[in-house]
Amino acid sequence: MSTTPTWTAEVFQNEYLPDGATDVHAIVTVSSAGTGQAGESGGAAEAIIIDCSGSMGAPLAKIIAARKAAAAAIEEIADGTWFAVIAGVGLAEPVYPRTGMVQADQGTRAAAAEAVSRLTPQGGTAIGQWLVAAHEAFDRAPATQRHAILLTDGKNEGETAQQLAAAVQAVTGEFQCDCRGVGADWDVGELRGIATALLGSVDLIADPADMAADFLAMMQTAMGRGVADAKLRVWAPQGAELLFVRQVAPTIDDLTDRRVNVTPLITEYPTGAWGDESRDYHVAVRVAAKPVGSEQLAARVQIEVGGEVVTQGLVKALWSDDSALTARISPAVAHYTGQAELAQVIQEGLAAKADGDIDTATFKLGRAAKLAAETGNEEATRRLEKIVDIEDADTGTVRLKRDVSKLDEMALDTSSTKTTRVRPSS
Amino acid sequence: MTCPQCGEPIAAGDAFCENCGAALAATPSEPVTSSTETPARSCTACGGEVGEDGWCTVCGARASNGREHVVEQPSPTVVGVSDKGLLHARNEDACALASDGTWTALVVCDGVTTSTDSDTASLAAAHTARDLLAAAPRPGGATAARQAHWAKQLKAAASAADIAVEATASAGADNPPSCTFVAAVADGAVIVAGWVGDSRAYWLPDKGPAEQLSVDNSWATEQIASGIPRESAEADSRAHAITKWLGADSPDVDASTSTTTATTPGWLLVCSDGLWNYCSTADELHKVVAAQPSEPLSRAEGLVQWANEQGGHDNITVTLARIAPEE
Numbered sequence A: 001m002s003t004t005p006t007w008t009a010e011v012f013q014n015e016y017l018p019d020g021a022t023d024v025h026a027i028v029t030v031s032s033a034g035t036g037q038a039g040e041s042g043g044a045a046e047a048i049i050i051d052c053s054g055s056m057g058a059p060l061a062k063i064i065a066a067r068k069a070a071a072a073a074i075e076e077i078a079d080g081t082w083f084a085v086i087a088g089v090g091l092a093e094p095v096y097p098r099t100g101m102v103q104a105d106q107g108t109r110a111a112a113a114e115a116v117s118r119l120t121p122q123g124g125t126a127i128g129q130w131l132v133a134a135h136e137a138f139d140r141a142p143a144t145q146r147h148a149i150l151l152t153d154g155k156n157e158g159e160t161a162q163q164l165a166a167a168v169q170a171v172t173g174e175f176q177c178d179c180r181g182v183g184a185d186w187d188v189g190e191l192r193g194i195a196t197a198l199l200g201s202v203d204l205i206a207d208p209a210d211m212a213a214d215f216l217a218m219m220q221t222a223m224g225r226g227v228a229d230a231k232l233r234v235w236a237p238q239g240a241e242l243l244f245v246r247q248v249a250p251t252i253d254d255l256t257d258r259r260v261n262v263t264p265l266i267t268e269y270p271t272g273a274w275g276d277e278s279r280d281y282h283v284a285v286r287v288a289a290k291p292v293g294s295e296q297l298a299a300r301v302q303i304e305v306g307g308e309v310v311t312q313g314l315v316k317a318l319w320s321d322d323s324a325l326t327a328r329i330s331p332a333v334a335h336y337t338g339q340a341e342l343a344q345v346i347q348e349g350l351a352a353k354a355d356g357d358i359d360t361a362t363f364k365l366g367r368a369a370k371l372a373a374e375t376g377n378e379e380a381t382r383r384l385e386k387i388v389d390i391e392d393a394d395t396g397t398v399r400l401k402r403d404v405s406k407l408d409e410m411a412l413d414t415s416s417t418k419t420t421r422v423r424p425s426s
Numbered sequence B: 001m002t003c004p005q006c007g008e009p010i011a012a013g014d015a016f017c018e019n020c021g022a023a024l025a026a027t028p029s030e031p032v033t034s035s036t037e038t039p040a041r042s043c044t045a046c047g048g049e050v051g052e053d054g055w056c057t058v059c060g061a062r063a064s065n066g067r068e069h070v071v072e073q074p075s076p077t078v079v080g081v082s083d084k085g086l087l088h089a090r091n092e093d094a095c096a097l098a099s100d101g102t103w104t105a106l107v108v109c110d111g112v113t114t115s116t117d118s119d120t121a122s123l124a125a126a127h128t129a130r131d132l133l134a135a136a137p138r139p140g141g142a143t144a145a146r147q148a149h150w151a152k153q154l155k156a157a158a159s160a161a162d163i164a165v166e167a168t169a170s171a172g173a174d175n176p177p178s179c180t181f182v183a184a185v186a187d188g189a190v191i192v193a194g195w196v197g198d199s200r201a202y203w204l205p206d207k208g209p210a211e212q213l214s215v216d217n218s219w220a221t222e223q224i225a226s227g228i229p230r231e232s233a234e235a236d237s238r239a240h241a242i243t244k245w246l247g248a249d250s251p252d253v254d255a256s257t258s259t260t261t262a263t264t265p266g267w268l269l270v271c272s273d274g275l276w277n278y279c280s281t282a283d284e285l286h287k288v289v290a291a292q293p294s295e296p297l298s299r300a301e302g303l304v305q306w307a308n309e310q311g312g313h314d315n316i317t318v319t320l321a322r323i324a325p326e327e
Helices: A060-078 A106-116 A126-139 A163-173 A188-197 A209-224 A331-354 A358-374 A378-384 A404-417 B117-137 B141-168 B219-225 B230-235 B282-290 B296-309
Strands: A007-013 A023-033 A044-052 A082-088 A093-096 A145-152 A174-181 A202-205 A230-235 A241-249 A262-263 A266-270 A278-286 A297-303 A309-318 A388-392 A397-400 B031-037 B067-077 B078-084 B093-099 B101-110 B181-187 B188-198 B200-205 B256-261 B266-271 B315-325
Touching: A007 A093, A007 A297, A007 A331, A023 A297, A023 A309, A023 A331, A044 A060, A044 A126, A044 A209, A060 A082, A060 A106, A060 A145, A060 A209, A082 A106, A093 A106, A093 A126, A106 A397, A126 A145, A126 A163, A126 A266, A163 A188, A174 A188, A174 A209, A188 A202, A188 A404, A202 A209, A202 A404, A230 A241, A241 A266, A241 A331, A262 B219, A266 A278, A278 A297, A309 B031, A331 A378, A331 A404, A358 A378, A358 A388, A358 A397, A378 A388, A378 A404, B031 B117, B067 B093, B078 B101, B078 B266, B078 B296, B093 B117, B093 B315, B101 B117, B101 B266, B101 B315, B117 B141, B117 B266, B141 B181, B141 B200, B141 B256, B181 B200, B181 B266, B188 B200, B200 B230, B200 B282, B266 B282, B282 B296, B296 B315
Parallel strands: A007 A309, A044 A082, A044 A145, A145 A174, A174 A202
Antiparallel strands: A007 A023, A023 A278, A082 A093, A230 A266, A230 A297, A241 A278, A262 A266, A297 A309, A388 A397, B031 B067, B031 B093, B067 B078, B078 B315, B093 B101, B101 B181, B181 B188, B188 B256, B200 B266, B266 B315
């Protein structure tokens, strides 16, 4: 059944600027409802890419869990959705069907589940090759909404970094891809780069036993996205400079470099498929200062679906000599500014730690402990506490723990971009 | 027009209602009305196209609401001037006037700047109140009865204006539009004022002391009432915080009223704080008004210009009626 989704955009900012100020910051919360099921307009397609490199057999629990997880995801694919399962070995090998994609029904799902039960570890890791193979399969299915799940357990050692980058670039915009790493031998930065470019999530599966539940949830989420493709569109006035456009919830994702110029005043950013959900964007615009008493629109933040603007939030600037108005800090802007810095210092701190730069690591992770406490990000605090002893969160004083588990570090790294929502203000 | 007794339609000039037979001798002829309007315009700043959202699609300037400087004059002796002032981005004041010679109504509403679309709110409030007053019966009779009648009508006008303001709110707005309200009716020599908020009404006789008819519903006034000196109360940053207003988030829209009687000719003045903020006492204001030209429109324009010369920090709305009671 087809429904008409409803969209809303809410703006949180302090529009009052003191005399001479130029920078306007706002958080725009975009919400969608009534989006329906995946494939409502133009059909949906799913690819499941399972790393079957030799290391997946050591221990055997990994490949066994991967077979179960793939089967669980296959079970969630809705009737009529096109799908394929691909095994990642040195090259990519189709597991089911033999070529292209098939439409899901009871028979094809059962056949696919049977095929994945025979997955065996062999060969190396060449993620770029796997993505290209998935793209070729998608191109043989008449569906516009395309989503993949990619599982790996190792670093991309079967091809060069340049080959991987070229492959990612070639498939960017062709399909979305959620990436998962199992075990402690894969590279968080590498997988995050792929997931970010392909508008997907990245996460660690520390225990293979959790894999099936995670795959099932990912597939359910994908099947619940009834809007195949929405774009964020930002208008800024003539002469203004768009400083950045950043998704800040549910995860931090800087969109600035993904801009597509629509007109000299309008830029557009891909946001992928939407279910019934809510995402927050931080938009920063630099405008020319105007005399006290002047007012102007600093940005129109819109969502575009199928060439049509479906909702819009207005970001305003109003210059005032009333310091009671101009001194207020928007709680939403402050919160997400803190969360963005939190993600950055966690990643920088862990990188410094890996390089053996203890001073920088201690400083950055101390800053992270302070920001996590200030912004109420309890998950980040909990994960940080496995890496550092927090002596004083208020001052950001921490000591690096000895004998830290690699998995705990990877968990902190992969979750660094997850944000908490701003606390409701009274 | 409708019969004041049964509510059935009647024609102007009818002596009796055709439906119920009520004597219509006291029924006034339709008063002339005049009020702030908002024509649609393109971007006055850069000439660009104005978007459906009311902002320029090129430079981002807010489309003019057409109220930068508005003059209303329903009769030669009744005039209103509403001006943006110098430091506000747009004029959120509105006025609406009605007059038929011996009867006059002046209404001023001041949109609360920190709420959204308050210019729409003030306009709706002023129109609604003026229309209700202009359509009200004019029973005549003893002074006390007329005073009570207009006090009741002014409360009804404030209540109707409040409903009109609430109707301008867009669904789900967390900062609903709001505005102040002040209106004065001169029915011959009987003058009655009603207000919610800090816009004011004054009676300024040619001979004798000036009277401020309204008492602000504001932080400063409450402080002054509790014994704080006027100068220090008005210098406080909270001085202008109003304690009553019209709008969806208003706790109390019951208008206060007061009355006076014109014993000599004089001026009825109803204005927003953009004027009185520069001359808070009735005596000061009286002097400033007396210094302006005596022709009504020139006098109102002169007062607006004077307020702009004092800094023009807020929107300025001045409405004046020359009252010359029959001897």
